[in-house]
Amino acid sequence: MKVYKRLLVSSLIALLPSFLMAGEVEIKKNLIKAMPSLEIQSVSKSEMPGVYMVESSNSEILFTDESGTFFLTGELYTTVGGQINNLSEVRKKKIRSDKISAVKLDEKIVFTPKGETLAKIAVFTDIDCGYCRKLHKEVPRMNELGIEVSYLAYPRAGVGSDSYNKFVSAWCSDDKLGALTLAKNGRSIPSKNCKNPVSDQFQLGQVLGVTGTPAIVLEDGTLVPGYLSADKLAKGLGIL
Numbered sequence: 216m217k218v219y220k221r222l223l224v225s226s227l228i229a230l231l232p233s234f235l236m237a238g239e240v241e242i243k244k245n246l247i248k249a250m251p252s253l254e255i256q257s258v259s260k261s262e263m264p265g266v267y268m269v270e271s272s273n274s275e276i277l278f279t280d281e282s283g284t285f286f287l288t289g290e291l292y293t294t295v296g297g298q299i300n301n302l303s304e305v306r307k308k309k310i311r312s313d314k315i316s317a318v319k320l321d322e323k324i325v326f327t328p329k330g331e332t333l334a335k336i337a338v339f340t341d342i343d344c345g346y347c348r349k350l351h352k353e354v355p356r357m358n359e360l361g362i363e364v365s366y367l368a369y370p371r372a373g374v375g376s377d378s379y380n381k382f383v384s385a386w387c388s389d390d391k392l393g394a395l396t397l398a399k400n401g402r403s404i405p406s407k408n409c410k411n412p413v414s415d416q417f418q419l420g421q422v423l424g425v426t427g428t429p430a431i432v433l434e435d436g437t438l439v440p441g442y443l444s445a446d447k448l449a450k451g452l453g454i455l
Contacts, residue, residue: 242267242283262293262302274310274422276303308436311423315367315432318419322412324366324391326354333361334452339369339420339430342381342398346442347429351399356445360454366395368413369420369428379413386411 239258246269247253254272261268261278269277269286279286290303315337323337336357340347354364368386370379381398387407388394394404420430424438431439433452449455 238267238281241281242269242279245283246277246279246286261291263291266291268306270306270310272422274307274314274424276306307424308438310436311432311438312434312436314419314423315436318367318412318416322416324386324395326358326364326366326392328358328361328363331361332363333454334449335363335365335434336448337365337367337432339367339416339425339428339432341369341371341378341428342385342395343378344371344428348399348401350429350442351396353443353445353448357448360445360449362445362449362452362454367420368416369425369430370413370417371428374414374417379417380406382413383408383411386413 242258243255246255256270256272258267258269260266263278265281267279267281267283268291269279269283271277275288277286277288278291290301293300293302318337338350340351357364368379368382370376370382372378381404382395384404384407385391385394385398387409388404398404423432427440429440429442431443431448433439439448439451443451446455
């Protein structure tokens with residue numbers, strides 16, 4: 216009898232993954248049938264009982280029932296602990312952090328502090344954006360405060376635009392930092408072309424929800440749109 220019970224338990228454990236996967240399979244089947252262009256990255260149970268979270272390739276998050284028959288978009292909040300917490304934004308921050316971290320170091324234009332690095336930010340930037348140029352003037356102060364600044368391209372006018380070509384020229388320059396600084400100061404730089412990540416970074420920005428520049432992404436994935444002075448940023452990061 217004991218042997219029989221052990222075999223029964225083992226069989227149930229072996230079947231458990233298929234039971235857990237049933238909801239995921241059904242959700243994918245029904246959503247893709249209705250939206251063939253939807254590229255689902257993952258399906259998982261959300262913190263709300265009976266509700267599943269579906270992540271798409273463009274980082275959009277859907278919430279569905281266990282069959283994928285009903286779904287909604289938007290923000291999911293919780294009041295656990297007597298405080299309001301945006302669970303959707305928590306997940307989006309993780310996605311941003313992971314995707315930014317996946318960008319290779321040699322594909323970024325990085326301004327590094329001479330001393331100890333206390334914090335790192337990634338900035339989606341446009342060469343001709345006025346507030347991007349204003350933010351770039353703060354980079355020396357950011358470095359002085361121990362903040363490393365990694366630039367990612369986001370030419371707002373799109374691939375092939377004048378701003379796009381300027382960023383490509385800066386990236387292909389032998390002195391990327393100097394060329395980018397000259398271009399952001401409104402100076403002409405030699406036109407250059409080479410294999411570059413500018414188009415990929417522009418697409419990445421769109422996936423991560425960047426709608427304007429500058430767009431600052433903190434290490435934890437928090438997206439901070441617009442211009443901030445170096446000191447105000449440092450205070451927000453807990454450095455000052």
